[in-house]
Amino acid sequence: MxxxxxxxxxxxxxxxxxxxxxxxxxxxxxxxxxxxxATYSGKGVNPPAQGKHFLHLDDFTKDELLDMLDRAKNAKSNFYARDESFKPFKGMSMAMIFTKPSARTRVSFETGFYRLGGHAVYLDPNTIQIGKREPTRDIARVLSGYNDVIMARLFGHDDLLELAEFSKVPVINGLTDYNHPCQIMADVLTIMEVKGKFEGLKVVYVGDGNNMVHSWLRLAARIPYEFVCVCPPGYEPDEATVALAKAAGISSISISNDRNAVKGADVIYTDVWASMGQKDTLEKKLRDFGPYQVNEDMMALAGPQCTFMHCLPAERGLECTDAVIESAASVVFQEAENRMHMQNGIMLHCLQSLAKN
Missing domain, CATH: 1.20.5 (Single alpha-helices involved in coiled-coils or other helix-helix interfaces)
Incomplete structure (x- = not known):
């Protein structure tokens, strides 16, 4: 035994x-x-079988950007006329990937796509985990087999590029930590409505040299205007993106630590000092950014012609005062509404080979 x-x-x-x-x-x-x-190969993004990706503003020509703006104006006009006959996205579906939540981005894309006849599917961070639960390229292949377009609001820009590389359908950049092209196009639409033009104006961004600044810079490589980024030392935008904008040679670009650079601005633009995922740095930023608050004194320094803009949500009392955001110079809520119309204009351009006329 x-x-x-x-x-x-x-x-x-x-x-x-x-x-x-x-x-x-x-x-x-x-x-x-x-x-x-599971890691982005970096081979480069090919165009989808039909339509166009919307990843960076300088991926397009000036004429293409102007076409998007024209389509946005028409979409807005139809919206206010309650024209229910224009349904170019009828029978189409859009997957909306969110690893970085946003009420404005979700509602503006979902409502806008619906009003033009389409159906949107919301995928929250718990439902879909880019590059974690499964490789990004697998998600791209699967979702592009079900949908006509993918909108992604992500933290990592490489995840967006990989999504576009392996997707069979157009991918729309709803925001990454590197850039936010939909917002900037909505801002241009708003400036054109308020000022009657955009080219040649002076836009001064006051605050952190973040993804918003990178999109303003890449726009400057296609449409001529004067762009000034005013920020504390150490918070300048990405040097390669600044160099790209300057190399185009069509816009005046300057990065300054001097708040007096706002003088003569047609637009003063700001954003939160600490974005989502950066709140642990807020205490330091409160010290560094204090002198760069957009307040009544700064608006007076810019001049009476100056318009105030903010991509929202705003931390009132931090990057801007309550008085400025509620002033006659502020167009922040017109700007917020224009997100929906501009995104429709972008999708109408990028999906024009698929859309029903």
């Missing part, structure tokens, strides 16, 4: 060891495979 029992124990130990070795090998293979497939 003893020998039989010992033999059985040896067999069990042998099987246990074999299972352990197998588990280790499988784990190693999975980790190796994950390292090969």
């Amino acid at each position: 003893y020998l039989s029992s010992q033999s059985s124990m040896n067999k069990c130990n042998s099987r246990s060891c074999a299972r352990s070795r197998t588990t280790t090998r499988v784990h190693a293979l999975l980790q190796a495979d994950k390292s090969k497939t």
Whole structure:
């Protein structure tokens, strides 16, 4: 009995060891495979089979950007006329990926697409985890098999590029930590409504040299205007993006730490000092950004012609005062509404080969 029992124990130990070795090998293979497939290859983004991606403003020509603006104006006109006959997205579906939540982005895209006949599917951060639950490229292939367009609001810009690389349908950039092109196009639409033009105006951004600034800079590579970023030392925008804008040679670009640079501005634009995911830096930013608050004194320094803009949501009393955001110079709520109309204009341009006329 003893020998039989010992033999059985040896067999069990042998099987246990074999299972352990197998588990280790499988784990190693999975980790190796994950390292090969879950990281963006960086090969570059090809256009989808039909339509166009909307990733960066300078991916388009000036004429194409102007076409988007014209389409947005028409969409807004139809909206106010309650014209229910224009349904170019009838029968089409859009997947909306959010790893960075936003009420404005969700409502403006979902409502806008619906009003033009389409149906939008909202995927929140718990439903879809870009690059975590499964590789981004797999998500791109699956969702583009179900939908006509994908809108993504993400933290990582590389995730957006990988999504576009492997998607069969157009991908619309709803925001990344690098840029926010939909917002800037809505801002241009608003400026044109208020000022009657955009080209040649002086836009001064006051605050952190963040994703908003990068989009203003990439716009400056296609449409000529004067852009000034006024920020505290150490908060300047990405140097390569500044160089890209300057290399185009059509706009006046300057980065300054001097708040007096707002003099003569047609537009003063600001954003929160600490974006989502950066709130742990707020205490330091309160010290660094204090002198750069957009208040009544700064607006007076700019001049009576100056319009105030903010992409919202605003931290009233921090980057701007309550008095400024509620002043006659403020167009922030007109700007917010224009997000929906401008995004419709962008989608009408990028999906024109698919849309029903």
